[in-house]
Amino acid sequence: MDHLVEKTIRKEKIFSGKVVQLYVEDVQLPNGKTSKREVIKHPGAVAVIPITKDGKLVLVRQYRKALERVLVEIPAGKLEKGEEPFASAQRELEEETGYRAQSMRHIVSFYTSPGFADELIHLYVAEGLEKLEDAASLDEDEFVDVLEVTLEEALKMLEKQEIYDAKTAYALQYLQLRRVTGEKHA
Amino acid sequence: MDHLVEKTIRKEKIFSGKVVQLYVEDVQLPNGKTSKREVIKHPGAVAVIPITKDGKLVLVRQYRKALERVLVEIPAGKLEKGEEPFASAQRELEEETGYRAQSMRHIVSFYTSPGFADELIHLYVAEGLEKLEDAASLDEDEFVDVLEVTLEEALKMLEKQEIYDAKTAYALQYLQLRRVTGEKHA
Numbered sequence: 080m081d082h083l084v085e086k087t088i089r090k091e092k093i094f095s096g097k098v099v100q101l102y103v104e105d106v107q108l109p110n111g112k113t114s115k116r117e118v119i120k121h122p123g124a125v126a127v128i129p130i131t132k133d134g135k136l137v138l139v140r141q142y143r144k145a146l147e148r149v150l151v152e153i154p155a156g157k158l159e160k161g162e163e164p165f166a167s168a169q170r171e172l173e174e175e176t177g178y179r180a181q182s183m184r185h186i187v188s189f190y191t192s193p194g195f196a197d198e199l200i201h202l203y204v205a206e207g208l209e210k211l212e213d214a215a216s217l218d219e220d221e222f223v224d225v226l227e228v229t230l231e232e233a234l235k236m237l238e239k240q241e242i243y244d245a246k247t248a249y250a251l252q253y254l255q256l257r258r259v260t261g262e263k264h265a
Numbered sequence: 266m267d268h269l270v271e272k273t274i275r276k277e278k279i280f281s282g283k284v285v286q287l288y289v290e291d292v293q294l295p296n297g298k299t300s301k302r303e304v305i306k307h308p309g310a311v312a313v314i315p316i317t318k319d320g321k322l323v324l325v326r327q328y329r330k331a332l333e334r335v336l337v338e339i340p341a342g343k344l345e346k347g348e349e350p351f352a353s354a355q356r357e358l359e360e361e362t363g364y365r366a367q368s369m370r371h372i373v374s375f376y377t378s379p380g381f382a383d384e385l386i387h388l389y390v391a392e393g394l395e396k397l398e399d400a401a402s403l404d405e406d407e408f409v410d411v412l413e414v415t416l417e418e419a420l421k422m423l424e425k426q427e428i429y430d431a432k433t434a435y436a437l438q439y440l441q442l443r444r445v446t447g448e449k450h451a
Contacts, residue, residue, distance in 0.1 A: 083328040083408050085334055093280050094287055096303045098381055101280055103288050106330060111410045116330040117282045119305060121323060121381065142269040142377040149269055150379055152447070180318070187423075190430045192377045192384055193329040193336055194343070195284055195307065200431070222269050222295045237372040237373075244376045245431040252438040259445050 082109055085116070098122070099159065101195075118168055121198035125168040126155035128186075128250045129205045136233055136254065137208070138247075139175050140224040151226065151236055152247045155200070164188075164201040172205055176225050181207025186253065191245060200246055204253075230254050268295055271302070284308070284343065285382075307384035311354040312341035314372075314436045315364055317392045322419055322440065323394070324433075325361050326410040337412065337422055338433045342388070349428040350374075358391055362411050367393030372439065377431060386432055390439075416440050 085106040094101040100120040108114055111257045129137040140151045156171040158164065165185070173179055183205040228236070233251055236242040240253070271292040280287040286306040294300055315323040326337045342357040344350065351371070359365055369391040377384045414422070419437055422428040428437070 082411070083326065085328050085330055087316060096289065098303050099287075099305070100442060101285075103282065104330060108406060110406070112406065114406065115283060117284050118331045119285070119382075121378075124380065140269065142271050143376075144271055144273075145304045145306075145383045146376060148322055151374070152379070155380070157276060160441075186381055187434055188426075188429070189434045190329075190332060190336070191403065192382065193332055193338070193430045194310065194341070195331055195384075196305075196382065197331045198378055199382075201440075219299065220294060220296070220298065224269070240374075243374070244379045245435065248373055248375045249431065249438065251437050252435065253443060256442050256445070259442070 084109065086115075088113065100147065117195060119192075119196035119198075121157075121196055122160070123158045123164075123199045123201070124155055125158065125164050125171055125201045126153050126246045126250075127154055127168050127172045127180075127183070127203045127205050128253065129172055129176060129180065129208055131178075131208050131227060135227040135229060136250075137176050137178060138228060140226060140240075141222065150243055151241045152244055154222045155246060155249050164204070168201065168203045168205075173211060174221065175223055177211050178205075178208040179211055180205035181209065187249075189249075201236065202246060202249070230258065270295065271300075274299065303381060305378075305382035305384075307343075307382055309344045309348070310341055310384060310386045311357055311362055311389065312339050312343065312386055312432045312436075313354050313358045313366075313369070313389045313391050314339055314439065315358055315362060315366065315394055317364075317385075317394050317413060321413040322420075322436075323364060324412045324414060324419065324428075326412060327408065337427045338430055339436050341432060351389070352386050352389075354365060354387065354389045359397060360407065361409055363397050364391075364394040365397055366391035367395065368437050373435075388435070390434060416444065 089105040091103050102118045104116045154175040188201045274290040288304045290302045340361040374387045
Protein backbone atom coordinates (compact mmCIF):
# COMPACT_ATOMS: atom_id res chain seq x y z
CA MET A 80 0.00 0.00 0.00
CA ASP A 81 3.05 2.21 -0.50
CA HIS A 82 1.25 3.93 -3.37
CA LEU A 83 -0.89 5.71 -0.74
CA VAL A 84 1.85 6.94 1.62
CA GLU A 85 2.50 10.65 2.18
CA LYS A 86 6.16 11.32 2.95
CA THR A 87 7.04 13.94 5.55
CA ILE A 88 9.31 16.65 4.14
CA ARG A 89 9.22 19.02 7.12
CA LYS A 90 7.52 18.88 10.49
CA GLU A 91 6.94 21.88 12.73
CA LYS A 92 5.71 21.70 16.31
CA ILE A 93 3.23 24.55 16.77
CA PHE A 94 1.95 23.84 20.27
CA SER A 95 2.50 21.51 23.18
CA GLY A 96 -0.13 21.64 25.92
CA LYS A 97 -1.47 19.65 28.85
CA VAL A 98 -3.52 17.42 26.57
CA VAL A 99 -2.71 17.93 22.91
CA GLN A 100 0.24 18.73 20.67
CA LEU A 101 -0.21 20.35 17.30
CA TYR A 102 2.13 19.82 14.34
CA VAL A 103 2.06 21.18 10.82
CA GLU A 104 3.73 18.87 8.34
CA ASP A 105 4.73 19.43 4.74
CA VAL A 106 4.13 16.18 2.92
CA GLN A 107 4.83 14.78 -0.50
CA LEU A 108 1.70 13.21 -1.99
CA PRO A 109 1.86 9.99 -4.03
CA ASN A 110 1.71 12.07 -7.26
CA GLY A 111 4.79 14.09 -6.24
CA LYS A 112 2.88 17.26 -5.35
CA THR A 113 3.27 18.74 -1.90
CA SER A 114 0.60 19.58 0.64
CA LYS A 115 0.27 20.54 4.29
CA ARG A 116 -1.17 18.37 7.07
CA GLU A 117 -2.32 19.63 10.45
CA VAL A 118 -1.89 16.87 13.01
CA ILE A 119 -3.10 16.73 16.62
CA LYS A 120 -1.31 14.31 18.96
CA HIS A 121 -3.35 13.05 21.92
CA PRO A 122 -2.43 10.62 24.74
CA GLY A 123 -5.40 8.31 24.02
CA ALA A 124 -8.43 7.58 26.14
CA VAL A 125 -10.67 4.94 27.65
CA ALA A 126 -14.45 4.68 27.93
CA VAL A 127 -16.65 2.30 29.86
CA ILE A 128 -20.18 0.97 29.29
CA PRO A 129 -21.24 0.42 32.94
CA ILE A 130 -24.27 -1.82 33.44
CA THR A 131 -25.88 -2.02 36.90
CA LYS A 132 -27.14 -5.27 38.44
CA ASP A 133 -30.70 -4.33 37.49
CA GLY A 134 -29.65 -3.79 33.90
CA LYS A 135 -29.42 -0.01 33.75
CA LEU A 136 -26.75 1.99 31.96
CA VAL A 137 -24.70 4.47 34.02
CA LEU A 138 -24.06 7.75 32.23
CA VAL A 139 -22.41 11.04 33.17
CA ARG A 140 -23.59 14.52 32.34
CA GLN A 141 -20.76 17.03 32.02
CA TYR A 142 -19.78 20.33 30.46
CA ARG A 143 -17.66 20.11 27.32
CA LYS A 144 -15.73 23.33 26.76
CA ALA A 145 -14.93 22.47 23.13
CA LEU A 146 -18.70 22.42 22.43
CA GLU A 147 -19.73 25.08 24.98
CA ARG A 148 -22.50 22.76 26.13
CA VAL A 149 -23.43 19.92 28.43
CA LEU A 150 -23.37 16.37 27.01
CA VAL A 151 -24.47 13.03 28.42
CA GLU A 152 -21.84 10.35 27.78
CA ILE A 153 -20.57 7.02 28.97
CA PRO A 154 -17.78 7.52 31.56
CA ALA A 155 -14.46 8.22 29.84
CA GLY A 156 -11.15 9.93 30.30
CA LYS A 157 -7.63 10.39 29.03
CA LEU A 158 -4.89 7.87 29.66
CA GLU A 159 -2.43 9.07 32.29
CA LYS A 160 1.24 8.82 31.44
CA GLY A 161 2.36 5.18 31.56
CA GLU A 162 -1.09 3.95 32.55
CA GLU A 163 -2.49 0.72 31.10
CA PRO A 164 -5.91 1.17 29.41
CA PHE A 165 -7.59 -1.46 31.63
CA ALA A 166 -6.41 0.24 34.85
CA SER A 167 -7.39 3.60 33.41
CA ALA A 168 -10.90 2.36 32.64
CA GLN A 169 -11.29 1.06 36.23
CA ARG A 170 -10.05 4.39 37.59
CA GLU A 171 -12.32 6.51 35.38
CA LEU A 172 -15.36 4.40 36.26
CA GLU A 173 -14.68 4.85 39.98
CA GLU A 174 -13.79 8.54 39.79
CA GLU A 175 -16.75 9.54 37.66
CA THR A 176 -19.52 7.27 38.94
CA GLY A 177 -18.45 5.93 42.35
CA TYR A 178 -18.94 2.37 41.07
CA ARG A 179 -16.44 -0.49 41.03
CA ALA A 180 -16.99 -3.33 38.53
CA GLN A 181 -16.77 -7.03 39.40
CA SER A 182 -16.07 -7.77 35.76
CA MET A 183 -14.80 -5.57 32.99
CA ARG A 184 -13.76 -6.54 29.50
CA HIS A 185 -12.44 -4.82 26.42
CA ILE A 186 -14.84 -4.77 23.46
CA VAL A 187 -13.25 -2.54 20.83
CA SER A 188 -10.71 0.23 20.30
CA PHE A 189 -10.92 2.90 17.62
CA TYR A 190 -9.43 6.17 16.45
CA THR A 191 -11.98 8.92 16.92
CA SER A 192 -10.85 11.44 14.25
CA PRO A 193 -8.22 9.89 11.97
CA GLY A 194 -8.44 12.86 9.57
CA PHE A 195 -6.65 15.20 11.96
CA ALA A 196 -5.93 13.52 15.33
CA ASP A 197 -4.39 10.31 16.67
CA GLU A 198 -6.71 9.91 19.67
CA LEU A 199 -7.30 6.17 20.18
CA ILE A 200 -10.11 5.21 22.53
CA HIS A 201 -10.34 1.82 24.25
CA LEU A 202 -13.90 0.77 25.06
CA TYR A 203 -14.86 -1.60 27.89
CA VAL A 204 -18.08 -3.10 29.21
CA ALA A 205 -18.32 -3.21 33.03
CA GLU A 206 -20.78 -5.40 34.90
CA GLY A 207 -21.56 -6.41 38.46
CA LEU A 208 -21.25 -2.83 39.71
CA GLU A 209 -20.69 -2.25 43.45
CA LYS A 210 -21.18 1.22 44.95
CA LEU A 211 -18.01 2.42 46.68
CA GLU A 212 -18.43 3.47 50.32
CA ASP A 213 -15.93 6.32 50.22
CA ALA A 214 -16.71 9.11 47.80
CA ALA A 215 -13.10 10.17 48.36
CA SER A 216 -12.10 8.49 45.14
CA LEU A 217 -14.19 10.98 43.17
CA ASP A 218 -12.03 13.52 41.39
CA GLU A 219 -12.59 16.86 43.14
CA ASP A 220 -11.98 18.94 40.01
CA GLU A 221 -14.34 16.89 37.90
CA PHE A 222 -17.93 18.07 37.82
CA VAL A 223 -20.37 15.45 36.66
CA ASP A 224 -23.94 14.35 37.33
CA VAL A 225 -24.36 10.58 37.39
CA LEU A 226 -27.50 9.12 35.73
CA GLU A 227 -28.83 5.57 35.62
CA VAL A 228 -31.12 4.97 32.67
CA THR A 229 -32.69 2.15 30.67
CA LEU A 230 -31.59 1.58 27.10
CA GLU A 231 -34.91 3.08 25.90
CA GLU A 232 -34.30 6.22 27.93
CA ALA A 233 -30.77 6.49 26.55
CA LEU A 234 -32.03 6.08 22.97
CA LYS A 235 -34.47 8.95 23.56
CA MET A 236 -31.59 11.09 24.80
CA LEU A 237 -29.73 10.26 21.57
CA GLU A 238 -32.75 11.35 19.56
CA LYS A 239 -32.91 14.64 21.48
CA GLN A 240 -29.14 15.14 21.03
CA GLU A 241 -28.45 15.15 24.76
CA ILE A 242 -26.32 12.12 23.90
CA TYR A 243 -24.36 13.34 20.91
CA ASP A 244 -20.94 11.71 20.75
CA ALA A 245 -19.44 8.80 18.85
CA LYS A 246 -18.40 6.52 21.70
CA THR A 247 -21.78 6.79 23.45
CA ALA A 248 -23.70 6.29 20.18
CA TYR A 249 -21.53 3.20 19.62
CA ALA A 250 -22.28 1.99 23.16
CA LEU A 251 -26.04 2.28 22.62
CA GLN A 252 -25.82 0.30 19.38
CA TYR A 253 -23.70 -2.29 21.17
CA LEU A 254 -26.42 -2.71 23.83
CA GLN A 255 -29.18 -2.87 21.20
CA LEU A 256 -27.27 -5.54 19.30
CA ARG A 257 -26.66 -7.48 22.49
CA ARG A 258 -30.33 -7.37 23.32
CA VAL A 259 -31.60 -8.53 19.94
CA THR A 260 -29.04 -11.33 19.77
CA GLY A 261 -30.38 -12.59 23.07
CA GLU A 262 -27.80 -11.45 25.59
CA LYS A 263 -29.17 -10.12 28.83
CA HIS A 264 -28.83 -6.66 30.45
CA ALA A 265 -29.65 -3.04 29.63
CA MET B 266 -27.42 22.26 34.52
CA ASP B 267 -25.69 25.55 35.28
CA HIS B 268 -23.83 23.88 38.12
CA LEU B 269 -21.64 22.15 35.51
CA VAL B 270 -20.74 25.15 33.32
CA GLU B 271 -17.15 26.35 32.96
CA LYS B 272 -16.98 30.10 32.37
CA THR B 273 -14.39 31.47 29.95
CA ILE B 274 -12.10 34.03 31.58
CA ARG B 275 -9.64 34.43 28.72
CA LYS B 276 -9.38 32.89 25.27
CA GLU B 277 -6.23 32.85 23.16
CA LYS B 278 -6.08 31.77 19.53
CA ILE B 279 -2.89 29.77 19.10
CA PHE B 280 -3.24 28.56 15.53
CA SER B 281 -5.52 28.92 12.52
CA GLY B 282 -4.89 26.46 9.70
CA LYS B 283 -6.54 25.01 6.61
CA VAL B 284 -8.55 22.54 8.69
CA VAL B 285 -8.32 23.25 12.41
CA GLN B 286 -8.05 26.16 14.79
CA LEU B 287 -6.52 25.78 18.23
CA TYR B 288 -7.51 27.88 21.25
CA VAL B 289 -6.30 27.83 24.83
CA GLU B 290 -8.94 29.03 27.26
CA ASP B 291 -8.67 29.94 30.92
CA VAL B 292 -11.88 28.79 32.57
CA GLN B 293 -13.50 29.11 35.93
CA LEU B 294 -14.67 25.72 37.22
CA PRO B 295 -17.97 25.31 39.10
CA ASN B 296 -16.02 25.30 42.41
CA GLY B 297 -14.44 28.68 41.63
CA LYS B 298 -10.98 27.30 40.81
CA THR B 299 -9.42 28.07 37.47
CA SER B 300 -8.11 25.68 34.85
CA LYS B 301 -6.96 25.64 31.23
CA ARG B 302 -8.77 24.06 28.30
CA GLU B 303 -7.22 23.26 24.93
CA VAL B 304 -9.90 23.43 22.25
CA ILE B 305 -9.71 22.37 18.61
CA LYS B 306 -12.25 23.91 16.24
CA HIS B 307 -13.07 21.87 13.13
CA PRO B 308 -15.50 22.56 10.23
CA GLY B 309 -17.39 19.28 10.73
CA ALA B 310 -17.58 16.27 8.45
CA VAL B 311 -19.80 13.76 6.72
CA ALA B 312 -19.50 10.00 6.26
CA VAL B 313 -21.46 7.58 4.11
CA ILE B 314 -22.30 3.87 4.47
CA PRO B 315 -22.54 2.94 0.78
CA ILE B 316 -24.30 -0.37 0.03
CA THR B 317 -24.13 -1.82 -3.50
CA LYS B 318 -27.08 -3.44 -5.26
CA ASP B 319 -25.68 -6.87 -4.41
CA GLY B 320 -25.45 -5.93 -0.73
CA LYS B 321 -21.74 -5.18 -0.39
CA LEU B 322 -20.23 -2.34 1.59
CA VAL B 323 -17.99 0.13 -0.25
CA LEU B 324 -14.90 1.14 1.72
CA VAL B 325 -11.86 3.28 1.01
CA ARG B 326 -8.28 2.55 1.95
CA GLN B 327 -6.21 5.69 2.51
CA TYR B 328 -3.16 7.05 4.26
CA ARG B 329 -3.81 8.97 7.47
CA LYS B 330 -0.95 11.31 8.27
CA ALA B 331 -2.06 11.79 11.89
CA LEU B 332 -1.60 8.03 12.43
CA GLU B 333 1.29 7.52 9.95
CA ARG B 334 -0.54 4.50 8.58
CA VAL B 335 -3.13 3.29 6.13
CA LEU B 336 -6.71 2.77 7.36
CA VAL B 337 -9.79 1.29 5.76
CA GLU B 338 -12.84 3.49 6.37
CA ILE B 339 -16.27 4.33 5.07
CA PRO B 340 -16.06 7.29 2.64
CA ALA B 341 -15.92 10.58 4.53
CA GLY B 342 -14.70 14.11 4.31
CA LYS B 343 -14.78 17.61 5.73
CA LEU B 344 -17.63 19.98 5.10
CA GLU B 345 -16.70 22.71 2.63
CA LYS B 346 -17.50 26.27 3.64
CA GLY B 347 -21.25 26.87 3.37
CA GLU B 348 -21.93 23.33 2.17
CA GLU B 349 -24.98 21.42 3.40
CA PRO B 350 -24.12 18.03 4.97
CA PHE B 351 -26.39 16.10 2.55
CA ALA B 352 -24.74 17.66 -0.52
CA SER B 353 -21.34 17.10 1.03
CA ALA B 354 -22.09 13.41 1.58
CA GLN B 355 -23.17 13.03 -2.06
CA ARG B 356 -20.00 14.79 -3.21
CA GLU B 357 -17.67 12.72 -1.00
CA LEU B 358 -19.29 9.47 -2.09
CA GLU B 359 -18.79 10.38 -5.76
CA GLU B 360 -15.27 11.76 -5.37
CA GLU B 361 -13.96 8.88 -3.31
CA THR B 362 -15.74 5.89 -4.81
CA GLY B 363 -17.08 6.91 -8.24
CA TYR B 364 -20.59 5.88 -7.16
CA ARG B 365 -23.77 7.94 -7.15
CA ALA B 366 -26.60 6.88 -4.82
CA GLN B 367 -30.26 6.63 -5.86
CA SER B 368 -31.24 7.02 -2.23
CA MET B 369 -29.37 8.45 0.68
CA ARG B 370 -30.63 9.18 4.15
CA HIS B 371 -29.25 10.57 7.37
CA ILE B 372 -28.99 8.06 10.22
CA VAL B 373 -27.12 9.82 13.03
CA SER B 374 -24.77 12.70 13.81
CA PHE B 375 -22.21 12.74 16.59
CA TYR B 376 -19.24 14.61 18.00
CA THR B 377 -16.12 12.50 17.55
CA SER B 378 -13.92 13.84 20.38
CA PRO B 379 -15.92 16.11 22.70
CA GLY B 380 -13.06 16.20 25.22
CA PHE B 381 -10.90 18.42 23.02
CA ALA B 382 -12.53 19.06 19.62
CA ASP B 383 -15.87 20.19 18.18
CA GLU B 384 -15.81 17.99 15.07
CA LEU B 385 -19.39 16.91 14.37
CA ILE B 386 -19.85 14.10 11.85
CA HIS B 387 -23.09 13.47 9.96
CA LEU B 388 -23.56 9.86 8.94
CA TYR B 389 -25.66 8.71 5.97
CA VAL B 390 -26.61 5.38 4.44
CA ALA B 391 -26.52 5.31 0.63
CA GLU B 392 -28.26 2.67 -1.46
CA GLY B 393 -29.01 1.93 -5.10
CA LEU B 394 -25.46 2.80 -6.14
CA GLU B 395 -24.79 3.61 -9.82
CA LYS B 396 -21.24 3.68 -11.17
CA LEU B 397 -20.44 7.08 -12.71
CA GLU B 398 -19.18 6.99 -16.31
CA ASP B 399 -16.73 9.84 -15.97
CA ALA B 400 -13.94 9.32 -13.46
CA ALA B 401 -13.41 13.10 -13.80
CA SER B 402 -15.35 13.65 -10.62
CA LEU B 403 -12.66 11.87 -8.61
CA ASP B 404 -10.53 14.30 -6.63
CA GLU B 405 -7.07 14.30 -8.24
CA ASP B 406 -5.25 15.04 -4.98
CA GLU B 407 -7.03 12.31 -3.08
CA PHE B 408 -5.34 8.92 -3.11
CA VAL B 409 -7.64 6.08 -2.18
CA ASP B 410 -8.19 2.43 -3.04
CA VAL B 411 -11.86 1.48 -3.31
CA LEU B 412 -12.93 -1.89 -1.85
CA GLU B 413 -16.24 -3.72 -1.98
CA VAL B 414 -16.64 -6.21 0.85
CA THR B 415 -19.27 -8.26 2.63
CA LEU B 416 -20.15 -7.44 6.22
CA GLU B 417 -18.25 -10.56 7.34
CA GLU B 418 -15.13 -9.41 5.50
CA ALA B 419 -15.45 -5.95 7.05
CA LEU B 420 -15.81 -7.43 10.54
CA LYS B 421 -12.61 -9.42 9.98
CA MET B 422 -10.85 -6.19 8.97
CA LEU B 423 -12.07 -4.62 12.23
CA GLU B 424 -10.65 -7.56 14.17
CA LYS B 425 -7.29 -7.17 12.40
CA GLN B 426 -7.35 -3.39 13.03
CA GLU B 427 -7.28 -2.52 9.33
CA ILE B 428 -10.62 -0.89 10.14
CA TYR B 429 -9.82 1.08 13.26
CA ASP B 430 -11.93 4.23 13.48
CA ALA B 431 -15.11 5.20 15.31
CA LYS B 432 -17.39 6.05 12.38
CA THR B 433 -16.57 2.83 10.52
CA ALA B 434 -16.94 0.70 13.68
CA TYR B 435 -20.32 2.40 14.16
CA ALA B 436 -21.24 1.64 10.54
CA LEU B 437 -20.45 -2.07 10.95
CA GLN B 438 -22.59 -2.31 14.08
CA TYR B 439 -25.37 -0.48 12.25
CA LEU B 440 -25.26 -3.10 9.48
CA GLN B 441 -25.14 -5.97 11.99
CA LEU B 442 -28.13 -4.55 13.81
CA ARG B 443 -30.01 -4.07 10.55
CA ARG B 444 -29.33 -7.65 9.59
CA VAL B 445 -30.45 -9.22 12.86
CA THR B 446 -33.59 -7.10 12.97
CA GLY B 447 -34.50 -8.45 9.56
CA GLU B 448 -33.64 -5.63 7.21
CA LYS B 449 -31.98 -6.65 3.97
CA HIS B 450 -28.53 -5.75 2.55
CA ALA B 451 -24.87 -6.11 3.52
